[in-house]
Amino acid sequence: MLYLFGLVLAAGFAVSVAAFAGALAQGRAVASAMEAIGRQPEATGRIQFALIIGLAFIESLTIYALLIALFILGPRLPVTAEIIKLLGR
Amino acid sequence: MEQEQGTWLEFLYLIKLGPFDLGSLHIPRFALIPHWVPMAIPLSVFVAIMLAVIGYVGMRRRERIPHGLQNVLEMAVESLEGLSRTLLGDQGPKFAPFLGTFFLYILLMNLLGLLPGFASPTANLNITLGLALIVFVVVQYYGLQNNGPWGYLKHFTGDIWWLVPLIFPVHVIGELVRPISLSLRLFGNILGEETVIAMLVGMSFLSFKVHGLLVGLPLPFALPMMLLALFTGTVQALVFTLLTAAYLAGTMAHPEAEAH
Numbered sequence A: 001m002l003y004l005f006g007l008v009l010a011a012g013f014a015v016s017v018a019a020f021a022g023a024l025a026q027g028r029a030v031a032s033a034m035e036a037i038g039r040q041p042e043a044t045g046r047i048q049f050a051l052i053i054g055l056a057f058i059e060s061l062t063i064y065a066l067l068i069a070l071f072i073l074g075p076r077l078p079v080t081a082e083i084i085k086l087l088g089r
Numbered sequence B: 001m002e003q004e005q006g007t008w009l010e011f012l013y014l015i016k017l018g019p020f021d022l023g024s025l026h027i028p029r030f031a032l033i034p035h036w037v038p039m040a041i042p043l044s045v046f047v048a049i050m051l052a053v054i055g056y057v058g059m060r061r062r063e064r065i066p067h068g069l070q071n072v073l074e075m076a077v078e079s080l081e082g083l084s085r086t087l088l089g090d091q092g093p094k095f096a097p098f099l100g101t102f103f104l105y106i107l108l109m110n111l112l113g114l115l116p117g118f119a120s121p122t123a124n125l126n127i128t129l130g131l132a133l134i135v136f137v138v139v140q141y142y143g144l145q146n147n148g149p150w151g152y153l154k155h156f157t158g159d160i161w162w163l164v165p166l167i168f169p170v171h172v173i174g175e176l177v178r179p180i181s182l183s184l185r186l187f188g189n190i191l192g193e194e195t196v197i198a199m200l201v202g203m204s205f206l207s208f209k210v211h212g213l214l215v216g217l218p219l220p221f222a223l224p225m226m227l228l229a230l231f232t233g234t235v236q237a238l239v240f241t242l243l244t245a246a247y248l249a250g251t252m253a254h255p256e257a258e259a260h
Helices: A002-039 A041-073 A078-088 B008-014 B040-058 B068-112 B125-154 B161-203 B223-251
Strands: B020-022 B025-027 B205-210 B213-218
Touching: A002 A041, A041 B068, A041 B161, A041 B223, B008 B040, B040 B068, B040 B125, B068 B125, B068 B223, B125 B161, B125 B223, B161 B205, B161 B223
Parallel strands: none
Antiparallel strands: B020 B025, B205 B213
């Protein structure tokens, strides 16, 4: 029982901290992109592309944390096991 | 042994052929698709066939002024070509079919999971890893072709010559991590969306007893998440394509590349 408690705690904290840090970093990226667009509106298209690529890099780190959380919870908690088996083909 | 796959294409697993007896060769009874093939593979082939059919049907009668499906297809091709030209400069149209196919294929695969009776093939790591490895091979090939073997190795060294033994492994590892990050990003996003939708659908079924009869009422609680899945599916397809284009731009002569 303590084992399951530890697993759930770990998974919950993993995703929360990753989401928090990711949101912070993405906020700074978007803020500087907005500033750049404000300074030079005709470069909006290129700034948007660079922004999307940068956001994808940051977001992928958060997604790694989610994946680890799913792998931690995976076959050990009953509900998650059923859902993963439903999607698992 | 027969596990339910849960999509419309399950019948492909259930069609059994044989046994065949051709003289000295005896083939026992087998299924059209073996049971150990994950559902994502026939689904991804289905998406590819749909794309080919839509393309063929749209361009059967080519008119100078397009209407209907041909119009839509031409709009798609024009915008994809514009995207390639913005990202890669003059060499853009050369890579437009490559990038365009990736974008449309990944987009349709992501959105397929939202239709009832289907699942997203990209929620399977094998599919995304295959796509990422294709990108890796193509990028290495163009890097070697454009810069030559010596220029390609110099690419990893950086500018400060006495830091090279330190910088070289870092850059090589960075290069090797690219297919891993590409595949895991797409896989994680789509699997996460699908898992959340599945959980919500599982939770939004209200059942109660009416005069001793068990009645079930499905509630559309998963609808907002499905709208979000539309958005993230499109964004992830776009991000995969943009990153591929950025890696390709990195292989070209540096004055042209904008993302370095």
